[in-house]
Every structure is written in C-alpha cells, then in structure tokens.
Amino acid sequence: MRVPGVAGVARAAAFVLLVAFLIWPQRFAPLFAPLTQYGAPPIYDQGNLLTLALAQLGTVCCAALASTVVAVGLGILVTRPSGAEFLPLSRTLVNIGQTFPPVAVLAVAVPLVGFGLKPTLIALFAYGLLPIFENTLVGLRTCPPAVLEAASGMGMSARQRLMSVELPLAMPLILEGIRVSLVISVGTATIGSTVAAKGLGEVIIAGLLSNNSAFILQGALVTGLMAVLLYGSLAGLERRFCRTVRTD
Amino acid sequence: MITIENLTKCYGAATVVDGVSMQIPRNSLTVIVGTSGSGKSTLLRMVNRLVEPTSGRVLLDGSDTRAQPPHLLRRRIGYAIQGHGLFPHRTVAENIATVPRLLGWDAARIAARVSELLEAFALEPAAFAGQFPHQLSGGQQQRVGVARALAAGPQLLLMDEPFGALDPIIRAKAQDDLLDIRRRFGTTIVLVTHDMDEAFRLGDHVAVMSGGRMLQYGPPAELLTRPADPLVSRMTGLADRAMRLLSLSTAGEAALPGTVDGPEVAASATLRDVLSELMWRGVDAARVTDANGTARGHLTVAAILARGRP
Numbered sequence: 001m002r003v004p005g006v007a008g009v010a011r012a013a014a015f016v017l018l019v020a021f022l023i024w025p026q027r028f029a030p031l032f033a034p035l036t037q038y039g040a041p042p043i044y045d046q047g048n049l050l051t052l053a054l055a056q057l058g059t060v061c062c063a064a065l066a067s068t069v070v071a072v073g074l075g076i077l078v079t080r081p082s083g084a085e086f087l088p089l090s091r092t093l094v095n096i097g098q099t100f101p102p103v104a105v106l107a108v109a110v111p112l113v114g115f116g117l118k119p120t121l122i123a124l125f126a127y128g129l130l131p132i133f134e135n136t137l138v139g140l141r142t143c144p145p146a147v148l149e150a151a152s153g154m155g156m157s158a159r160q161r162l163m164s165v166e167l168p169l170a171m172p173l174i175l176e177g178i179r180v181s182l183v184i185s186v187g188t189a190t191i192g193s194t195v196a197a198k199g200l201g202e203v204i205i206a207g208l209l210s211n212n213s214a215f216i217l218q219g220a221l222v223t224g225l226m227a228v229l230l231y232g233s234l235a236g237l238e239r240r241f242c243r244t245v246r247t248d
Numbered sequence: 249m250i251t252i253e254n255l256t257k258c259y260g261a262a263t264v265v266d267g268v269s270m271q272i273p274r275n276s277l278t279v280i281v282g283t284s285g286s287g288k289s290t291l292l293r294m295v296n297r298l299v300e301p302t303s304g305r306v307l308l309d310g311s312d313t314r315a316q317p318p319h320l321l322r323r324r325i326g327y328a329i330q331g332h333g334l335f336p337h338r339t340v341a342e343n344i345a346t347v348p349r350l351l352g353w354d355a356a357r358i359a360a361r362v363s364e365l366l367e368a369f370a371l372e373p374a375a376f377a378g379q380f381p382h383q384l385s386g387g388q389q390q391r392v393g394v395a396r397a398l399a400a401g402p403q404l405l406l407m408d409e410p411f412g413a414l415d416p417i418i419r420a421k422a423q424d425d426l427l428d429i430r431r432r433f434g435t436t437i438v439l440v441t442h443d444m445d446e447a448f449r450l451g452d453h454v455a456v457m458s459g460g461r462m463l464q465y466g467p468p469a470e471l472l473t474r475p476a477d478p479l480v481s482r483m484t485g486l487a488d489r490a491m492r493l494l495s496l497s498t499a500g501e502a503a504l505p506g507t508v509d510g511p512e513v514a515a516s517a518t519l520r521d522v523l524s525e526l527m528w529r530g531v532d533a534a535r536v537t538d539a540n541g542t543a544r545g546h547l548t549v550a551a552i553l554a555r556g557r558p
Contacts, residue, residue, distance in 0.1 A: 150333030152298060153406075154346050154396070155323030168337045 011232045018225045022050040025218075032214035042214045044203045053222055056199035059117060059192060060185045063124035068178055071129045075136030075174075076162065094133045097126035102188050106195050120192030120199075127188055128181035135177030139170025172238055179234040186227040190219070249274045250295065250404065250438070255304035257290050264290045266460035267304070272453070274403075277430055277437045279451030281444055281483070287460040288440045292406055295438065296325045308404065323347055326405035326435070330412040332393030334381040340366070340392050341377035347400040365395040368432065369425070387418040391425065398433060407439040411446065423450055444484060448492060456480050469496050473558040490556035495520040502555055503536040503545030510534045515544045523552045 021028055025043045032042035043049075074090045077083035102123040109119035143166050151161045167174075193201025200219045207215025250272040257265040265287040272278045282288040293299040295306055297318040306313045313321055334343050341362045348358045366373040369391040381389055390410065397405055410426075411419045423446065430437055441447055447454045448468050455465040456479075464476040472489050475481040484492065499522050500515030510531050513522050515538040526534060526549055536544040 144333070144336075146329060146331045146333035147335060148333075149298070149329060150327070150393075150396075151335070152319075153296065153322060153327035153329065153333075155319045155321070155350055156346075157319045160319075160350070165335060165337075 007232070011229060014225055015229055018222065018229065021218075021222065022053055025049050032218060035214040035217060036212055040210065040212050040214075044206065044215050044218060046206060047202060049200075049203070049218070049222065052198060052200050052202060053226065055197075056186070056189050056192075056201075056223070057226060059120055059197060059199060060124065060182060060189050063121050063189075064128055064178065064182045064185055066121070066125045067128035067181055068132055070125075071132035071177070072136050072174060075133055075140060076167075079137065079140040080158070090133070094129045098130035100126065102127050103191055103194075106191065110195050115196045117192075117197045119195050120189065120197040123192070124185045124189060128185050131180040131184070132174065132177040135173045135180075136170065139173035140166055142173075143169045175234065175238045179231060179238070182234065183227045183231045186230060187223060190223055249309055250436070251307040251310075252291075252295070253305050253307070255291065255294055255306065256302050257287070257294060257299060258302045264460050265294065265301075268457075268460075268462045269304075270455060270462065270465050272436065272438060274436055275434055276452055277427075277439065277450055278453040278455065279447040280438065280440045280455045280457060281442065281447040281451075282457035283442060283483075285459075286457040288442075288457045289408055291457065292408055292438060292440045295404075296322045296327060296406055298322075323350055323400065324402055324404075326397035326400075326402040328394050328397040328405065328407045328410045330409035332381075332389045332413075334389055334393055334396070336381055338380075339377065340371070340379050340381070340384070341373075343381065343392060344396045344399050346396055351400055353400075361399060365399060368429070369395050371395075386414055387422065390414060390418075390422055394426070394429070398429070398435065401433070403436060405435045405437045407437065409441055410439065412441075419446075426450065448484075448495065456483060458483075469493060472496075491520055493558075494518065494523060494552065494556045497555060499534075499536045499547055500538065500544055502551065503547055504551055505545050507535055507543055508533040508546040508548075510546070512537050513547070514539070519547075519552050519555055522547055523549065526552075 029042045036042050071094065074086075074094070078087040078090050105123035105126055106119050109122045113119055113122070147165065147169070148161065151165045156164065189197075189199055190201035190204055192199050193205050200223050203215050203219030203222075207213065207217075207219065252268060252270045252272070255265055255268045256263065268287075268291055280288045280291060290299055294301045295313070297313060308325075335346070338346075341359075344362045344365055345358045348361060353361075362377065363373045366376055371388065371391060376384070376388070376392075381392065384392065390413070394405075394407075394410065397407075411422050414422055426437070426439075427450065429435070439450060451468055453466065454468050454471055456463045456471065456477075458479055464471055464480050471480055471484055472493050475484070481489070495518045497519050498515060499513050499517045499519060502519055503515070510533040511525065511529055513525060513534045513536055515536050517525075522534060526532070533546055533548045535546050538544050
C-alpha cells in the first residue's frame with residue numbers, strides 16, 4: 001500500500017462526513033437551520049436519508065451493471081470480424097441513448113411500464129451506455145497489433161485471445177468508461193423521484209415544493225458526495241489494473 | 249521437413265505470393281530474404297496458417313497443415329516476430345508459459361521449462377521470471393520472445409524479422425544466440441529478413457524473393473557463384489561478392505596441411521576475418537588452431553584469395 005496523498009485524505013474525510021450525516025442527520029440540524037424560514041424543519045423528515053441514499057445507489061448500480069453488460073458486449077461484437085457490420089447500427093443506438101434526455105425517457109417509459117423504479121432504470125441504462133461502449137471500442141481497437149499477432153501465432157483461439165489478451169489490455173479503458181457512466185448516473189438518478197422511484201431526488205423535490213433550501217442543499221450534497229467518492233474509489237481500482245498493463 | 253507446393257496468395261487482383269514451391273530440410277536454418285512487398289512474410293505466415301493460401305499446400309513431415317484447426321497447428325510451431333509482441337500484462341514467466349498452458353501442461357512441468365529456457369537465454373530466472381516486459385531492455389525482450397516461441401519444444405520455429413528492432417551490436421549478439429539455440433535444441437528454423445547480410449550470416453539455405461516469386465533457393469555460396477537471376481546478384485551485391493564468399497567459409501575448412509611461421513588464427517574464424525587480419529599485420533600466412541589450441545594447418549593470402557573466386 002502506498003501512503004495516501006492529500007486526495008486520499010480528503011476522500012476519507014468526505015466519506016466519514018457522508019456516513020455521519022446519513023446516520024445522525026439531526027446532529028447537523030444547526031448547520032442547515034439558517035437556510036429555513038418560518039420554523040420549517042432543517043433536516044428532511046419525511047423519510048430516512050440513509051435508506052434513500054442506499055436506494056439511489058442501488059438503482060444506479062443496477063442500471064450501470066446492465067449498461068456495462070450491454071455496452072461491453074456490443075463493443076466486443078463489433079470489433080470481431082463477424083460483427084463489424086453492426087458497428088454503425090450500434091453506434092447509432094448508443095448515441096440515441098445518450099442524446100435522448102433522461103426526463104424524456106421517463107415520460108415515454110411511464111405509460112409503458114408504470115411509475116416507480118422501472119422507468120428510472122430504463123432511463124439510466126440508456127444514458128449510461130455511450131461512455132462504456134466508446135471506451136470498450138477504443139480499448140479493444142488499440143491493442144498493439146504485434147501482441148495480437150503473437151497471440152494468434154502462439155495458437156490461441158479467437159475466444160482465448162479475447163479473454164486472455166484483448167480484454168485485459170482494454171480493461172483500464174473499459175473501467176474508465178464504467179466510472180464516467182456511474183458518476184453521471186448518480187446525479188441523473190435524482191430525477192427518478194419525479195416518477196416515484198425511491199432516491200434523494202425526493203428530498204430535493206420536497207425542498208422545491210415547500211421552498212425549503214435546506215432540503216435542496218442536503219439532497220444535492222449527499223448526491224454529490226456519493227458521486228465524488230464513487231469516482232475516487234473506482235479510479236483506485238483502475239490504477240491497480242493499469243500498473244501492470246501500461247507499457248510503452 | 250517442410251514441403252511447400254505451388255503456394256499462391258492473392259488479395260483481390262494482387263498476387264502477393266505466386267506459385268512458390270520449396271523443400272526445407274529438417275534441422276536447417278533457412279532464410280527467406282527479399283525487399284518489402286516481396287511476399288516473404290506472407291509466405292512465412294502461410295506455413296502456420298496465419299494467412300490462408302489461395303491455392304497450393306504446405307506439408308509438415310508429410311501431413312497437410314490443413315488437417316487440423318489452425319490454432320492447434322500453431323501450438324506445434326514456434327513463432328517469433330519483429331517487436332517481439334510480448335503480452336504487456338503478463339510477467340516474463342507467464343509469457344514464456346503461454347503455449348505450454350494452452351497445451352495443458354501441469355504447473356510443475358511448466359515451471360521447470362520456464363526456468364530452463366530463461367537460463368538458456370542467459371536471463372537469471374530469479375531476477376527475470378517476475379518482471380513485466382516493459383521492465384526489460386530491447387535485447388532481453390527479444391530473447392523472451394524467442395524463448396516463448398520455443399517453450400513447448402516445437403520442431404519448427406518461424407521468425408519474421410526477429411531482429412529488426414534491435415540496434416546493430418545487440419543484433420549481432422542475438423544472431424549468435426540464435427545459432428547457439430539451434431545447435432542446442434535442434435530446431436528447424438525458417439527466418440524472414442530484408443537484410444542480405446543477416447541472410448548470409450545465418451542461413452544454410454537462402455531463398456530470394458521478389459514480386460511474390462521465388463527467384464532462387466539454395467546454399468548461400470550458390471547464390472553468389474551461380475545467380476539464377478540478375479536481380480539475385482544485384483541483391484547479394486556485385487561489388488563485394490568475393491568478400492561475401494570468403495565470409496561463408498571458416499579457416500578450419502580451408503586450412504592447408506603443414507605449419508608456417510605466422511600469427512595464430514582460430515579455426516572458427518571466417519576467411520574474410522583471416523584475410524583482414526593478415527592485411528592488418530602485413531604478413532603472408534597464418535597458423536590455424538582450434539579452440540583447444542591444437543594445430544589445424546595453415547593459410548596463406550594466396551590460398552584465401554583463390555577461395556574468393558567462383
């Protein structure tokens with residue numbers, strides 16, 4: 001283990017702060033009290049913040065997992081000789097997923113699958129595909145040709161070459177794609193509350209409806225801290241892979 | 249023994265390899281030499297089916313290479329390429345273990361083989377086994393690349409410009425190592441290069457290719473003394489062909505009986521080196537001795553010069 005630097009210390013502090021706030025939110029009430037008017041509650045009191053944060057995290061992780069499976073799968077497919085013709089089609093689909101605003105996806109999805117978690121998952125899934133797909137594509141395409149030639153020349157089958165050479169070499173880029181996708185999703189997931197998915201969006205919306213800035217701020221802060229921490233811890237994971245993979 | 253029969257490869261309208269036939273004897277070191285675009289690499293890659301021939305066939309010890317799936321065929325054939333192509337995410341030991349693992353050897357046998365090869369290539373196993381390729385020098389990477397190609401003890405080793413990325417001093421060392429390896433493992437080697445000096449230095453048979461056709465295939469001396477095509481003599485070099493010829497025989501082979509007064513030269517030295525030595529010292533004759541110091545006869549300038557004529 002390396003000695004953690006300034007960024008490491010800051011991340012640890014942010015994590016402690018986040019956990020403390022989610023477990024004992026009332027202890028932080030004095031901090032938020034100046035933002036309230038007419039004696040409104042300074043801390044969200046219509047639900048447990050910890051439960052909401054975990055629910056949002058769960059939603060994001062489920063959606064990211066699905067995005068990862070589909071995007072990496074598509075990336076692998078279109079870089080095989082047999083699947084190359086699907087590249088333009090896959091690109092188009094994934095780009096639509098990114099350009100279609102998640103709010104619009106919710107509006108379309110609710111009549112089809114009803115309110116709650118499902119439309120949110122669909123919106124986040126579609127929104128998260130692009131970074132993972134593009135990074136998978138770049139990762140697989142930039143494997144050094146001599147290495148691939150050697151792998152085939154040694155007698156690896158196409159599948160063995162993919163699993164033991166191409167994917168490990170592309171892994172740092174794929175992980176980076178997943179990280180970007182996850183971070184975007186954590187923030188975007190708050191809109192799920194407009195269609196009754198459990199999440200911190202609920203806190204923000206409650207703040208907007210009752211004109212309570214304290215609610216808005218705590219919903220946003222918790223979401224933001226989760227995104228930052230997720231980004232940092234995944235970056236650490238990536239470095240572990242990169243250490244052995246980076247070469248010339 | 250490799251038999252190549254009428255091998256042709258076309259990409260669309262372009263014929264890259266055009267009806268090449270040749271027999272490569274067991275335990276030989278055959279060099280295929282040609283300019284870029286001559287089809288030499290394509291010819292080599294058709295032997296292990298990295299490129300599928302348009303027509304013609306390749307026989308390994310009498311059996312058609314198409315008799316088994318290409319990836320299984322390739323596990324029996326060593327393959328080393330320019331820029332080594334080592335797997336950057338695997339250690340030196342894991343790289344070398346690639347083919348034995350594919351073949352399903354047990355861990356103990358693989359470990360023993362990896363150590364044996366590292367030692368054979370002068371790479372101390374304790375120091376190098378756990379290193380990653382980017383931690384090695386260019387020469388070391390190249391040696392690991394060849395060790396990996398030899399890991400499963402293939403009868404045949406194909407090498408595509410294996411020394412192309414090395415600087416001249418390391419290249420000369422790598423070429424010596426290859427000759428050593430060949431003596432040690434008795435592997436049949438087919439090597440592709442664009443470098444005529446390398447071809448003459450390494451090959452006991454040299455095949456010259458141009459425009460997808462094989463112009464000539466034979467012992468290096470034959471290319472000099474009986475070129476089959478004007479292009480062959482152009483490529484081998486007209487100006488220094490006498491010197492090239494001298495570099496193909498050793499003092500031991502050319503030694504005359506009897507002894508003379510003069511400097512001592514090693515029996516393994518080429519006639520070119522002996523001549524150079526005699527010119528430098530300004531003497532007419534030298535005594536030839538082998539590695540143990542036993543007298544093997546003598547050489548005179550006149551005798552050497554006679555050897556430089558066709």
